[in-house]
Amino acid sequence: MQLRRSLSLAAAWLLLAAGLVASPPAASAAAPPDGGRSHVVSDTFPGAKIGERAGPAPLAPSLAKAPVSPQLVACDGDGTSGKRVEVLYVREASMPDRYTQFLPMFRAWLANADDQFNDGAATSNRSRHIRYVTTAVTGGCAAVVRNLVVPAGSLADFYSSVSAVQALGYTSVDRHYLMLTEATVICGMGEIKGDDLTTGAANQNNGLAYARVDAIPGCFGANAIAHELGHTFGAVQLSAPHSDGSWHCLDQWDLMCYGGTPSWNCLQWNDYRLPDCNRDDYFNANPTAGSYLATHWNVANSAYFIAGATADSDPHPKVGNTYVITNVSTGGALEPIGASTGTLTELSQRARVDTPSQKWLMGYTTGLQFINVGSRLCADSSYSGTTPGTTLLQYICAGQDGMRFAYMSTGGNTFAIFDWLSGLALTATGTYPAPVTQQTYTGATNQQWVFNQVAGVAPVNNSVYYLQGHDSRDNAEPAGGSTASGALITHNAPSGATSQRWTLQATGTYWKLVNVNSAKCLDLVSASTTNGVQIRQATCGTATSQQWTLQRVADGTFYLVNRFSGKVLHSPAGGGTTLDQQTITGNTDGGLGVVAGNEIWYLNPV
Numbered sequence: 001m002q003l004r005r006s007l008s009l010a011a012a013w014l015l016l017a018a019g020l021v022a023s024p025p026a027a028s029a030a031a032p033p034d035g036g037r038s039h040v041v042s043d044t045f046p047g048a049k050i051g052e053r054a055g056p057a058p059l060a061p062s063l064a065k066a067p068v069s070p071q072l073v074a075c076d077g078d079g080t081s082g083k084r085v086e087v088l089y090v091r092e093a094s095m096p097d098r099y100t101q102f103l104p105m106f107r108a109w110l111a112n113a114d115d116q117f118n119d120g121a122a123t124s125n126r127s128r129h130i131r132y133v134t135t136a137v138t139g140g141c142a143a144v145v146r147n148l149v150v151p152a153g154s155l156a157d158f159y160s161s162v163s164a165v166q167a168l169g170y171t172s173v174d175r176h177y178l179m180l181t182e183a184t185v186i187c188g189m190g191e192i193k194g195d196d197l198t199t200g201a202a203n204q205n206n207g208l209a210y211a212r213v214d215a216i217p218g219c220f221g222a223n224a225i226a227h228e229l230g231h232t233f234g235a236v237q238l239s240a241p242h243s244d245g246s247w248h249c250l251d252q253w254d255l256m257c258y259g260g261t262p263s264w265n266c267l268q269w270n271d272y273r274l275p276d277c278n279r280d281d282y283f284n285a286n287p288t289a290g291s292y293l294a295t296h297w298n299v300a301n302s303a304y305f306i307a308g309a310t311a312d313s314d315p316h317p318k319v320g321n322t323y324v325i326t327n328v329s330t331g332g333a334l335e336p337i338g339a340s341t342g343t344l345t346e347l348s349q350r351a352r353v354d355t356p357s358q359k360w361l362m363g364y365t366t367g368l369q370f371i372n373v374g375s376r377l378c379a380d381s382s383y384s385g386t387t388p389g390t391t392l393l394q395y396i397c398a399g400q401d402g403m404r405f406a407y408m409s410t411g412g413n414t415f416a417i418f419d420w421l422s423g424l425a426l427t428a429t430g431t432y433p434a435p436v437t438q439q440t441y442t443g444a445t446n447q448q449w450v451f452n453q454v455a456g457v458a459p460v461n462n463s464v465y466y467l468q469g470h471d472s473r474d475n476a477e478p479a480g481g482s483t484a485s486g487a488l489i490t491h492n493a494p495s496g497a498t499s500q501r502w503t504l505q506a507t508g509t510y511w512k513l514v515n516v517n518s519a520k521c522l523d524l525v526s527a528s529t530t531n532g533v534q535i536r537q538a539t540c541g542t543a544t545s546q547q548w549t550l551q552r553v554a555d556g557t558f559y560l561v562n563r564f565s566g567k568v569l570h571s572p573a574g575g576g577t578t579l580d581q582q583t584i585t586g587n588t589d590g591g592l593g594v595v596a597g598n599e600i601w602y603l604n605p606v
Contacts, residue, residue, distance in 0.1 A: 456555020
């Protein structure tokens, strides 16, 4: 996860004067570092479009139907007593009322956010479910989402919105209130108390707190919900080993961290959505005795979680895994029409045969993405459509909301799938090649889908692959298709040429990549650890500069790490440019330098 803190310097001084933000103090395990005062953290995620409203225009009442079979979340007690997260949909009277049409997706987002924390706990063989205010429904419990209208001007800033909901009675000391608003001024904000004590219920992060996420593209969704709730739960304390001094951390990329010293940890796509990928700064459901999280505030001990001593079943789709997605009504598998690899091809569903065009890799760009294995393109709402009947197509993967999806359990291993942009459910509307459309959710079986996990692409000795860049979508090949030793390696649009094919040859725990056309090995131009050293092909030998580690990011998706230099294969922007080596990064923000997408490669079997 990446974000930018957007609090202006002037605003910071105003808040400092008001006692709401303090300069980072020296933290202590013996007492709250600043008396446990509330701080408000402002977050802006890359791609956020402040001032724009996410999603569709309000539907006519006849189309905005009440949800059926709402997303289930963990039940606990009577659903209201004790410490709970209570969700408030908040708007001013002049703002659109989309409560009914968004309620299914809201509940999906809330359950998806819960999965982020619970999947994090599962890495320690524990469970942690957010203790929402819930209502009993068929099959279990659903999160309650209150529908509130506040006076004009109440959503102009965080503090006025807190005052407005307090005036409506939302002041319980047992609550963390999450406001999902129709305003477009705040990406995400959450309160946190500077208290790193370990005394359980006495920790001040176990009391009243507020968080807010506005209806802004790039913000409104499960990732921001989980992040801002993470702040209210007490992440990240200033005494954390990798604290950045402003209530986040610098320990690679996860739910609350961004950046830091590059390492080989926390670089899989699934790490981006989970809390505390190294389990050492703010969340560990089973910390080692004597470790920081065993002796300081540990968010996994928050009273706002339902804690379990063992991991529980979670059949939802997992980021980094590959699935064939079949429709319950038709049995057909989701795929581009004609198994096309071209952009703008609409999606349909036909008899399952498990070809690459029917396989979808689960990606993550501050939200779940469906990447077609055959085309390496992402499912997208056609031409940014938001009205019922809009089809799906495949397009070059990016970070827009039309390429993000929420899943909603409909029982067992079946799910409704919602597009973040439209709030509508994917619906099989006819036999192949009729396009899959987006419709108001009714719970019908043609809106229910099964994620059938299949084996993803994996490196196999002496097998042949195209080496395709994640962001460029180009294939690596010697310049001009040369067979000469010393020829530089470039990247160009896929052509099927033998010069774009590479044989993987195992060398102990490392791999050589041998060009099929030239029989030469992928190598460094010079044996150097310097960033920017170019890549060539050379006569195969025993040099460690010709040996590579495939560091998994997701199924069939890797960093290629040179054994000699420890640097990774990098594809500079622009077709035809020469590949080089760079320090590994998980950065996804082009404004911050080298991006991970230019260091990540797909292995596509020939």
